[in-house]
């Protein structure tokens with residue numbers, strides 16, 4: 001079957017047709033137009049399938065908040081065709097058995113590629129290195145290692161992890177948070193934290209670990225990826241490390257591109273996240289860093305939590321926000337509508353670059369003939385209020401509930417298979 005997408009606005013801004021056949025993009029000029037299924041893409045923006053390097057799918061062990069199957073539904077709805085699943089499951093993804101289980105569940109769900117992330121340390125305990133080689137060599141083919149949720153605080157352990165990863169062409173994705181500087185911290189350290197009587201979280205807790213890790217990565221000749229950069233100071237450290245030629249990449253979350261600590265005033269657990277929402281100057285610096293390439297990618301840090309984990313005193317609530325279904329709209333609002341990124345830039349920071357960091361094949365030539373047909377059609381003119389009832393994941397702990405966001409993901413193809421049609425996730429088994 002051939003599908004013809006007519007009149008889409010593609011990455012350079014030009015309007016052209018795209019054709020999907022046998023899982024790949026083919027030359028529309030060679031297609032029998034009468035026999036093809038046609039999708040009218042006029043007025044729509046075509047993007048390559050989005051890739052999320054930082055998703056919590058919660059399975060195994062956290063199925064009350066999310067499963068691989070519900071998580072990939074949310075991913076597809078948000079325009080994602082590939083998600084990297086974080087290792088802080090229960091049991092932790094520190095053995096081939098767990099990463100292979102997550103990978104298999106992803107294949108069964110079929111809506112997006114699920115690439116398990118392996119733990120850096122056994123049990124995320126920060127004491128003993130997990131067997132990175134075994135995870136990389138497993139059927140799940142792990143390429144990214146992270147203790148996310150926890151910082152690899154021990155410099156010696158981080159050094160060894162970077163050395164092992166370098167030998168495997170893998171990357172260590174560090175959750176940069178000095179635990180000694182963040183004991184009991186639940187929000188950004190600021191006058192507002194003092195006013196609200198909540199323990200603050202200094203920017204230096206993040207930046208100091210990134211500075212240390214950059215030097216360790218340089219010494220090891222390894223690739224370092226910094227998870228969820230949240231402050232001006234960290235941006236500056238990443239900028240300096242890049243200028244020095246260190247193989248460092250960094251991500252920013254959609255929520256850190258749009259929201260500030262002011263939201264914590266209502267003590268609503270939905271706004272509690274790790275790292276915390278910061279100040280306006282941080283939001284501005286993060287946007288500029290994403291625009292100028294200091295920050296390489298947007299990653300959601302989609303972190304589903306069951307209602308009871310959030311509907312409690314702010315200090316006791318779980319850290320985390322769901323984000324797969326709102327990421328593109330937030331990026332449109334914060335980066336495209338502000339003139340900081342064009343759609344080609346969005347494709348770079350939400351697809352090509354995260355795939356490159358995670359060594360995921362098939363995303364290096366976005367929307368090019370011959371590439372796998374991972375395609376998203378977005379209506380940039382649509383606007384909608386985010387409602388809990390419309391979210392496809394199992395948890396609704398979104399900071400954007402009740403907020404109007406631009407952009408609607410209308411159609412998605414994952415390897416040529418339609419996963420979203422007219423804004424609805426297409427169910428019906430594995431690819």
Ligand SMILES: NC(=O)N[C@@H](CC(=O)O)C(=O)O
Pocket residue numbers: 056088148149150175272273274275301303304319320321
């Ligand atoms: N980002 C979050 O706020 N939460 C993450 C882990 C973490 O604490 O980083 C989660 O797994 O819930």
